[in-house]
Amino acid sequence: MKDLSRILFLPAVTGAGLAALALLTAPSTSGSDFQEINALKAVVNGESITSIEVDTAVATQIQLWLLEHKNDPGLSQAIVDAKVEEMKKEALQDLIDRKLILAEFKSMGGSIKETYVDTAIDEFITKRFNGDRDKFLAELRKSGMTIRQFRDMQREQITIQALRGQNDGPETLINTPAEMQAKYEEIKNEYAEDPEIILRMLSVPKQTADSDEASQKRLVEDIRRQLQNGADFATMARTHSADSASSEGGLVGGGPIGKDYLNDKLTGIAFSLTPRKVSELIDDGPYWRLMYVDARQGGAVPPFAELKDTCDKLLIQEKRKGYIDRWLEKLRRDAGIRIYE
Secondary structure, three states, X not given: XXXXXXXXXXXXXXXXXXXXXXXXXXXXXXXXXXXXXXXXXXXXXXXXXXXXXXXXXXXHHHHHHHHHHOOOOOXXXXXXXXXXXXXXXXXXXXXXXXXXXXXXXXXXXXXXXXXXXXHHHHHHHHHHHOOOHHXXXXXXXXXXXXXXXXXXXXXXXXXXXXXXHHOOOOOOOOOOHHHHHHHHHHHHHHHOEOOEEEEEEEEEEOOOOOOOHHHHHHHHHHHHHXXXXXXXXXXXXXXXXXXXXXXXXXXXXXXXXXXXXXXXXXXXXXXXXXXXXXXXXXXXXXXXXXXXXXXXXXXXXXXXXXXXXXXXXXXXXXXXXXXXXXXXXXXXXHOOEEEOO
């Protein structure tokens, strides 16, 4: 077991708890509306998780993420929308896992040293606000978050990272030559110079004569869920797409394309996609778009020696994730969890 004494007090008093995440005021409702908003989503070791708690946890994640990334030069509405959708999709399971990890920490009688919370906040201000504390506090106020709430979040995050780090495997992980070679074969085409891709795209207008924007967005979100669950992209494109490639199953350009075929935005997204994985929802002017790369091909592939360190890092990341996943699965098995759809 890895030593956590550098950053933890054991034993000590309580932590912040997830109540600190509820930063937004729930709307005033009554009767059936309130019951729906406050619907039970899960019970973890006898502790209820409601829709309000899930929604406020997502809202807090979004606030913190925007606070951290608002000055990124490449940040666009499409990226923000995709991140929000990702957070919503994972929100309930993330909240359950947070409760399990924090409960595990509490059972150890632990707490985070306040000096480490101070250091985390100082590093955040230095990295995202060039050390300007006044600017940080001003942005914090705009987000609706207090400094106490921000400290509570940092304390919880340090706790979670510490316990994950304690359970991510041995201090040293060794990758075998066979594992390294297999990883190289898996990723080499992603690092090829000037590759081509076989790309499919599905385009849904944001509005039609018979359907408003909200309905159209729900439609494309439902299409994406079906694709994630195994539906054939070409078939879905023929059925639902409203662009010139729909009759070809969404095949862009009739075959392999390079980086000079689409506009910069769509090119950047398309060439960053992992083959055979559907993209996030893309906001492209009058259309919602989904992309899917059948394959990457061509281009000069770097030799193994150039990607050796990358392969090593990726394998270690995967192995550490495996250890953490198995630890979380054990926490879930040992806990009393019931999820309500």
